[in-house]
Amino acid sequence: MHIVLVHGLWLRVSVWDEVLALLIASDYMPITAVPLPADASSASPTTLEDQLDAVLAAIDSQPEPAVVVGHSAAATLAWMAADRRPDRVAQTVLIGGFPQSGGEQYAPFFPIVNGAMPFPGWEAFEGPDSEDLTGAQCQEIASAAIPVPEAVARSTVTYTSEARFDVPTALLCPEYSPEQARKWIAADDVPELSRTKHVSYADLDSGHWPMLTRPAQLAAAIADFAE
Template sequence: MDILLIAGLWLDASAWDDVLPTLTQLGHRPVPVQLPGQGDGAAGATLDDQLAAVLAAVDGADGQPLVVGHSAAATLAWLAADARPERVAGVVLVGGFPAADGTAYADFFEPQDGLMPFPGWSAFDGPDSADLDEAARRGLAARMTPVPVGVSRGVVRFTDERRFGVPVVLVCPEFSAGDARGWIGAGDVPELARAEHLEYVDLDSGHWPMVSRPAELARVLAAAADGR
């Protein structure tokens, strides 16, 4: 199965490099998606541009692909399910949740000159980064590029309720499946509260398992693809 891989904020498609070999060995075709504005110098990119790149990958896939969204890109993966409910075999959300309709995509940190830079590791103290040593932090931070405000402050719009029928696997790295169930049950994640097929998978890692636990993450993604 084609597995489309969408990295979260500040990262380009190379974020998935260490995940690709295991996915290939397990019989799947991993397809990292390059998002406009994240590593390609497109400072004027918008959320619509990023969604267009994801949908182009969906439309170009062999059969029905599995769409994987990491962190904030969980929203992009879910937007793909909304735009192509008949084409997407399933969605995997890694350490992130879809934003609610009508809210900003990822307006988390103050922008500078039209770009939202990586705020530094102090913003991710605790479980998010506990599994990254200093070398891993330096390497990951060096690859991060500021995200255009046209992306981070883009407004999320859903249009097709058939998205709720698309199977979802929520991978829980720096939080537990129990935490996620609680948040969803409390109404904090309205999109997933209406999902008809929602599975939870715990993964012992921080927020960037493609860096700290790439083989383990690959096996989780392969299992989700096999389940489709």
């Protein structure tokens, strides 16, 4: 399988560096970490479709079927990729996030300032999300954070194919447990996954950014699902 890694809000593609190195060291190839465009300052700011196009280009770059790994809000990007390429995506792996429903905004979580959604600070993530991060890691994330263009964050999510519900999905559960995720899906709190035919679960025992705090565990979980 071709592993495609898609990072979440505010992050840079380098957030995958350690996971990528561990997968390569274990002789797992091919792997693509997708650098999502995120230009909020130009006359034509980045849109959600631009980010989706970057993910689809990564999927199409290799002949092997893709395992698309989406972190946090990018669970929706991974799910949209499965919707657009149900014949090319063998599985989605969703880390700490769930796909938005069609008609919802992609990431309506924090205020827009000057055409973008800036990193809101650590108060918004107090508790299980961030308790395993070191002070240096918190500073690294905040200082490197890229504001999310409004045309990404407030874009309406659209799906085109019922075949996405046939794509197997794995939930890697960091700041919540697999049991909690099962309950949310059973209660139809996550309509997209409530209709998905094959959903599996794994516990990561980490906060919201396991690629920084549990890279070896995360790399092993991704490889297990890809195999």
